[in-house]
Amino acid sequence: MSRFLDLAEFGEAALYIRLTNLEHLAAKAQAFDGTKRSWLPDDVEAYVEVEVKELNGDKTTVETKDGRFLVVKEDDLQPMNPPKFDMMEDMAMLTHLNEASVLFNMRRRYSMWMVYTYSGLFCVAVNPYKWLPVYSTQVIAAYKGRRRLETPPHIYAVADNAYTDLLKNRENQSMLITGESGAGKTVNTKRVIQYFAIVAALGENLKKGGL
Numbered sequence: 001m002s003r004f005l006d007l008a009e010f011g012e013a014a015l016y017i018r019l020t021n022l023e024h025l026a027a028k029a030q031a032f033d034g035t036k037r038s039w040l041p042d043d044v045e046a047y048v049e050v051e052v053k054e055l056n057g058d059k060t061t062v063e064t065k066d067g068r069f070l071v072v073k074e075d076d077l078q079p080m081n082p083p084k085f086d087m088m089e090d091m092a093m094l095t096h097l098n099e100a101s102v103l104f105n106m107r108r109r110y111s112m113w114m115v116y117t118y119s120g121l122f123c124v125a126v127n128p129y130k131w132l133p134v135y136s137t138q139v140i141a142a143y144k145g146r147r148r149l150e151t152p153p154h155i156y157a158v159a160d161n162a163y164t165d166l167l168k169n170r171e172n173q174s175m176l177i178t179g180e181s182g183a184g185k186t187v188n189t190k191r192v193i194q195y196f197a198i199v200a201a202l203g204e205n206l207k208k209g210g211l
């Protein structure tokens with residue numbers, strides 16, 4: 001049976017883990033015309049937001065946020081998701097699943113130091129290059145025994161899934177941790193091992209205050 005999730009359980013990590021309901025409501029309240037807003041490839045920013053002024057195949061006119069009018073190919077534009085999809089925890093849920101929207105979602109989350117995001121079964125981690133208070137015993141206790149989709153994205157949720165399946169099915173589990181050099185594979189692997197060590201050693205005592 002799943003336990004009710006209260007963000008207070010995450011302590012000081014809550015800020016770095018999930019938006020509050022109020023923040024979600026604020027995003028949903030923003031006006032949005034999905035027929036006009038799109039992403040356009042850009043040499044510096046990867047993609048910039050544009051407003052479509054006139055759709056006309058290879059001669060489509062768009063306006064950038066800094067007021068420039070450009071003539072572009074319609075095929076180069078990628079549709080933008082409405083603000084209610086802002087900072088999605090699982091990018092598989094995006095209405096428009098395109099490269100620009102994935103990058104935008106990760107960038108928005110990273111700007112609030114939310115470094116973990118799901119993409120379906122995968123958990124994508126962005127290297128924060130600074131210490132974040134999201135690896136405490138308190139956070140481990142909050143993830144222990146919880147279903148993955150009810151908790152905010154975290155490497156601990158992935159570890160907990162594997163641990164639960166190991167106990168339940170009595171079968172070996174494997175985890176694929178991949179990324180370019182410096183992406184954070186070693187750090188995240190250590191976090192997975194830390195999770196197993198703490199959960200296996202403390203078990204039920206974890207909830208009572210831990211180490």
Ligand SMILES: Nc1ncnc2c1ncn2[C@@H]1O[C@H](COP(=O)(O)OP(=O)(O)OP(=O)(O)O)[C@@H](O)[C@H]1O
Nearest residue numbers: 127128129130131180181182183184185186187188
């Ligand atoms: N979650 C994190 N929190 C804080 N710092 C991090 C995190 N992930 C990575 N870093 C920082 O980035 C550095 C590089 O990360 P890491 O060694 O895990 O990369 P890697 O993917 O294993 O690289 P390589 O493939 O070259 O061995 C770490 O030494 C650490 O300073």
